[in-house]
Every structure is written in structure tokens, then in C-alpha cells.
Amino acid sequence: xxxxxxxxxxxxxxxxxxxxxxxxxxxxxxxxxxxxxxxxxxxxxxxxxxxxxxxxxxxxxxxxxxxxxxxxxxxxxxxxxxxxxxxxxxxxxxxxxxxxxxxxxxxxxxxxxxxxxxxxxxxxxxxxxxxxxxxxxxxxxxxxxxxxxxxxxxxxxxxxxxxxxxxxxxxxxxxxxxxxxxxxxxxxxxxxxxxxxxxxxxxxxxxxxxxxxxxxxxxxxxxxxxxxxxxxxxxxxxxxxxxxxxxxxxxxxxxxxxxxxxxxxxxxxxxxxxxxxxxxxxxxxxxxxxxxxxxxxxxxxxxxxxxxx
Numbered sequence: 457x458x459x460x461x462x463x464x465x466x467x468x469x470x471x472x473x474x475x476x477x478x479x480x481x482x483x484x485x486x487x488x489x490x491x492x493x494x495x496x497x498x499x500x501x502x503x504x505x506x507x508x509x510x511x512x513x514x515x516x517x518x519x520x521x522x523x524x525x526x527x528x529x530x531x532x533x534x535x536x537x538x539x540x541x542x543x544x545x546x547x548x549x550x551x552x553x554x555x556x557x558x559x560x561x562x563x564x565x566x567x568x569x570x571x572x573x574x575x576x577x578x579x580x581x582x583x584x585x586x587x588x589x590x591x592x593x594x595x596x597x598x599x600x601x602x603x604x605x606x607x608x609x610x611x612x613x614x615x616x617x618x619x620x621x622x623x624x625x626x627x628x629x630x631x632x633x634x635x636x637x638x639x640x641x642x643x644x645x646x647x648x649x650x651x652x653x654x655x656x657x658x659x660x661x662x663x664x665x666x667x668x669x670x671x672x673x674x675x676x677x678x679x680x681x682x683x684x685x686x687x688x689x690x691x692x693x694x695x696x697x698x699x700x701x702x703x704x705x706x707x708x709x710x711x712x713x714x715x716x717x718x719x720x721x722x723x724x725x726x727x728x729x730x731x732x733x734x735x736x737x738x739x740x741x742x743x744x745x746x747x748x749x750x751x752x753x754x755x756x757x758x759x760x761x762x763x764x765x
Contacts, residue, residue: 457691457692457695458695458698458699458703458729460484460485460487460488460698460702461488461702461703461704462488462489463485463488463489463490463543463702464488464489464490465489466489466490466491466543466544466589467490467491467492467493467540467541467542467543467544467589468482468485468490468491468492468493468542468543468544468545468546468701469492469493469495469538469542469544469545469546469582470482470485470492470493470494470495470544470546470548471495471496471523471525471546471547471548471549471575471578472495472496472548472549472550473492473494473495473496473502473505473548473549474494474496474497474498474501474502474504474505475501475505476690476693477548477597477656477690477693477694477697478546478548478549478694479505479508479509479690480690480691480693480694481546481548481694481697481698481701482494482505482509482518483508483509483512483513484694484698485544485698485701485702486509486512486513486516486517486518487512487513487516488702490517490543490544491517491518491519492509492516492517492518492519493519493520493521493538494506494509494518494519494520494521495521495522495523495534495549496520496521496522496523496549497522497523497524497525497549498522499520499522502520502521502522503520505520506518506519506520521534521537522534523549523578524574525549525569525570525571525574525575525578526560526561526562526564526566526569526570526574527560527561527562527569527574528562528573528574528577528755528756528757529561531574531577531578531581532577532581534578535577535578535581535582536581538582538585540585540588541585541586541588541589541592542582542585542586542588542589542592543586543589543591543592543593544592544593544594544595544701544702545578545579545582545586545592545593545594545595546595546597546697546701547575547578547579547594547595547596547597547631548595548597548697549570549574549575550567550570550571550597550627551566551567551570551571552567552599552601552624553567553620553621553624554566554567554620555620556618556620557614557615557618559614562613563613563614564613564614564754565613565614565615565618565623567623567624567627568612568613568614568615568623568626568627568630569613571624571627571628571630571631572612572627572630572631572634572751573612573613573751573754573755575596575631575634576634576748576751576755576757577751577755577757579594579634579638580752580757580758580759580762581757581762583759583762583763584762584763586649587647587648587649587763590648591648591650592648592649592650593649593650593651593652593700593701593702593706594635594638594649594650594651594652595652595653595654595697595700595701596631596632596634596635596651596652596653596654597631597653597654597655597656597697598628598629598631598632598635598653598654598655598711598734599624599625599628599655599656600655600657600658600713601621601624601625601628602625602628602629602631602632602655602734602735602738603625603735604621604622604625605622605625605626605627605628605629605630605735605737606622606625606626606629606737607626607629607630607633607737607743607747608626609743609746609747609749609750610750612630612747612750612751612754613754628655629735629737629738630747631653632653632711632734632735632738633737633738633740633743633744633747633748634744634747634748634751635651635652635653635709635711636651636653636709636738636739636741636744637744637745637747637748638651638748639651639652639708639709640709640741640744641759642708643708643709645765649708650706650707650708650709651708651709652700652701652706652707652708652709652710652711652712653700653710653711653712653734653738654696654697654699654700654711654712654713655696655711655712655713655732656693656694656696656697656713656714657688657692657693657696657713657714657727658688688714688727692714692727693714695714695729696712696713696714696729697712699712699729700712706731710731711731711732711733711734711738712729712730712731712732713729713730713732714727714728714729714732715727715728715729715730715732
């Protein structure tokens with residue numbers, strides 16, 4: 457198991473920290489001495505997660521704050537309420553393969569709002585706090601589904617055609633594009649900031665359990681599918697995100713995930729964490745820049761407004 461280096465004196469914001477990889481990452485950061493903010497949609501579930509984390513790390517500094525990434529007003533309110541430097545931002549929260557297209561209060565497709573546009577706006581709004589912390593990092597949680605992803609910078613907020621799984625894959629590719637673009641911006645502007653990607657392989661979490669199957673199957677079919685897939689447990693699935701967030705050797709712009717094969721022949725499914733290969737599209741510099749600009753346009757959140765050049 458990866459041993460998180462000492463995080464004493466550091467502040468970490470972890471989205472979706474009430475369950476799954478987010479809760480596991482938050483618990484291990486808290487145990488390593490970090491002050492951890494659990495950014496969660498349900499305050500009740502967040503308090504339950506906080507109690508569990510404190511049972512594992514008595515005396516740790518853990519607080520719960522409400523954040524609905526599918527609501528830009530909630531993102532703005534959360535960011536405005538964050539005081540002081542932020543050393544780590546773990547963009548972990550998300551939804552997967554929603555059976556039918558739903559539009560948020562902002563008119564965005566739900567998966568895109570939760571997985572991409574919400575984390576994007578949160579990251580840009582928190583850039584002043586991140587840049588106030590020496591050696592700050594932003595980690596964007598992607599997925600093996602990114603290999604199926606296709607993004608449309610002309611229309612990022614609502615897909616032209618809706619497929620639960622293909623839209624999910626598009627959001628995870630978009631996360632990698634945003635991670636890579638921010639890494640290039642940081643290098644160009646000389647910021648002491650690392651932007652990295654990570655993915656958990658196929659991990660047993662509530663996200664997975666509540667999803668549809670390829671082809672649009674209903675959530676009730678998931679128990680049978682889970683018996684067929686090579687699921688790993690949350691303590692292992694959280695490690696790529698933790699390595700990206702805290703390993704001194706995790707360089708800006710890198711991508712981390714499990715290296716093991718599954719019995720079905722799938723790569724990057726489970727096991728030991730290392731730097732892994734991302735989909736070719738994620739390395740498209742022009743596509744990343746156009747998608748970033750599109751995200752700014754539809755959210756109204758601008759990098760240069762947040763941190764003037």
C-alpha cells in the first residue's frame with residue numbers, strides 16, 4: 457500500500473469525499489497530517505464520512521462543506537468560502553452513465569456538468585488559493601472510459617446525441633485535456649503548481665454500483681456485471697489519485713493509474729500504481745486549448761480573470 461508522505465500544515469480539498477475513492481483519499485491525507493475539506497453534495501453523508509475518517513485518524517482536522525458540482529452557483533459559493541492557501545485539490549467527484557439525458561439548472565448535461573464543467577470552474581476559482589501554497593497540486597480523476605471519449609469544443613455543455621456510456625467517456629477525456637492544458641499554462645507562466653491526471657482502474661465504489669452497463673442497461677443489472685469484472689477495492693483504487701497528489705516524483709502533466717491486466721485482457725484495470733499511457737487524444741494541445749476556451753465560455757469562469765497574466 458502506498459504510504460502518503462507527511463502532509464502536516466497542508467490543506468486538501470477533496471470533492472466527492474463522502475464515499476469511495478474520495479473518502480479513502482481524504483482519510484489517508486488526514487492520517488498523514490493534512491487539514492482536509494470534504495466537499496460533498498450531501499452534508500449528512502459528509503458528516504458520516506467525517507466520523508468514519510476520525511475513527512481512523514483520531515484528532516485529524518476534517519471539515520465538511522457542501523458543494524454541488526452540477527450547479528455553478530454552488531461552485532461559486534464554495535470557492536468564495538475557502539480561506540487561505542489550498543495545497544491540494546482533488547477533483548474526484550462525478551457521476552457515471554446516467555440512463556437518460558438530464559439538464560442541470562445551468563442548462564448543462566448532468567454528466568458533463570458534474571464531471572467536467574463543475575470541476576473546471578472550481579479549479580479556476582481556487583487558483584489564487586492554490587498559487588498561494590508552495591508546490592500546490594490539482595489532480596483530475598479520469599477513467600479507462602476516456603479511451604472511448606470524443607469531445608466537441610463547439611458544444612461542450614450538451615452533446616448533440618446522448619449515450620450514457622459514450623458521454624461518460626467524453627467527460628473523462630475532457631478531464632485529461634483540462635489537466636494537460638492547466639499543466640502547460642503552469643509551465644508557461646512559471647507557476648509553482650502541478651496539474652496531473654489519475655484514474656482508479658475498475659474499482660468497487662458507489663459510482664460503479666449505481667451506473668448503467670454498456671448498451672444502456674439499467675442499474676439493477678450491475679450486480680451480475682460486477683461478478684464478471686475484475687473489481688479492485690477502494691484502498692487500491694484510490695492510490696493513483698494519492699500518488700499524483702503527494703508523491704514527490706509525480707511531475708507536472710503526468711497521468712497515473714493501475715498497471716495490472718484483468719482476466720478479460722483489459723489493461724490498466726487494477727493493481728500497482730505507476731505512470732500510465734493516456735489516450736492519444738489527450739495529448740492534442742490544440743484540442744485541449746479549444747476545449748478549455750469552450751469551458752470558459754459556457755461557465756463564464758475565466759483563468760485570466762481569476763489570475764491575471
